[in-house]
Amino acid sequence: MRRTLIRFTAGAAALAAVAFAFAAPASAQKADPKFDAWLKESRLGPYQKDEVWDEVVAKAKKEGELAVYSSSSTTLKAGEDFAKMYPEIKIKVYDLGSEKTIEKVVREHQAGVFAADVVYTGGTEAMVFDLLPNNRIVNYVPASLADKIPAAYREPLLTHAIEAYTVMYNAETYPSPPIKNIWELTEPQWKSRFAMKSPIGSLSSLMSLAAIVENSDAMAKAYQEYAGKPLQLSKGVENAGYEFLKRLLANDVVFYDNSSKLANASGTRGQAKPPISFSVMHYMTRNETDKLANAIAYDLKPAGLFTYPTFIAIGGRAPHPNAAKLFVAFMMGSKDITPATKFEQPFRQGKSFELLQGMASFYQIGTFSPRTDMPAPPLSEAWPKAPKLGASAEFVRDNVAKISDFWTAESSR
DSSP states (O other): OOOOBSSOOOOHHHHHTSOOOOOSOOOOOOOOHHHHHHHHHHTOGGGOOSOOHHHHHHHHHHHOEEEEEESOTHHHHHHHHHHHHOTTSEEEEEEOOHHHHHHHHHHHHHTTOOOOSEEEEOOHHHIIIIITTTTSEEOOOOGGGGGGSOHHHHSSSOEEEEEEEEEEEETTTOSSOSOSBGGGGGSGGGTTOEEEEOSTTOHHHHHHHHHHHHTHHHHHHHHHHHHSSOOOOOTTOOSHHHHHHHHHHHTOOEEESSHHHHHHHHHOTTOSSOOEEEEEGGGGGHHHHHOOOEEEOTTOBSOSEEEEEEEEEEETTOSOHHHHHHHHHHHHOOTTOOTTOOOOSSTTSHHHHHHHGGGGGGOSTTEEOSOTTOOOOTTOTTTTTSOEEEOOHHHHHHHHHHHHHHHHHHHTO
């Protein structure tokens, strides 16, 4: 079988509907006298009680430096904005991608190097079940924001944003979605016309596949609605989620190495038969900047949105813990925001920036704050009611390696 490859690399009410189950606590952090001493001195973890914010700010300015390891290039803009608000603190943001962020933290800690002040990335399995219990990171929720963030997004790690992969189509060519059911992507008419980023090397893409596999009952129901008969699993295939992945790969998926190229592939105007793409939702902003024609299949069965969290945490034994606290609070936005707050573009300037702070560069369709008082970003009207699938932390921990192995094996056939 031929496989088409392009650089195949090895609002508050709405958030309540997102299917992440983080309420269950992660494994307890390992006992370590040096780590505990650092927690006590930094007033983190069990020692965070009675936080006095003016003292945190004063200590942060005295520390004068901050290192942020991040999976998102958007954090570079947030770093620039932080430097404008706190010029006393020299900030360095490392744009590493999801896997390299995790890898850098782990390798440095194994070598006894504690350089990261803030760690910003998705990757539930690694963050919740490796870095956190092994003292490589520590959860920090600014006291002033604790009652504005649901417990599921405060523990075991603070979620900075809920993001989503989505099914995009070209609205110039197709005035309405060309498919109504996700199983249509496995049919001959879409052979070599479905594009995505490989999950091998992309934790967020892999999380989306985990959402499909965990929600296998919904996938089976969607198939029956589409085909008018029960799904017959291939030999050795465990459930409808895996069966969908198998059939999708057999239909010659086209792989791109980044989501920007995916947005161009489906959204470039003037195409007679544009592909459908599976891309990060916030790339819908390229419609305005690059005159693309992408639209989202919000009503796709069983879902057109596949959600995942991006976490923000303080590095274990961080050398500048107060500057790290200040940056985390900055990234979450001002405590003075209310559901009635109105923001005006450009968000990174003026009163909007004073309130949004680090959220200003993220305030766009496809990136949603877990805060219950944060108004939804522009063009997000369809988000609250749109069907969504997500993967629970426990499912990702127990199955992500299996899903990755399945994908690799089927890709090589």
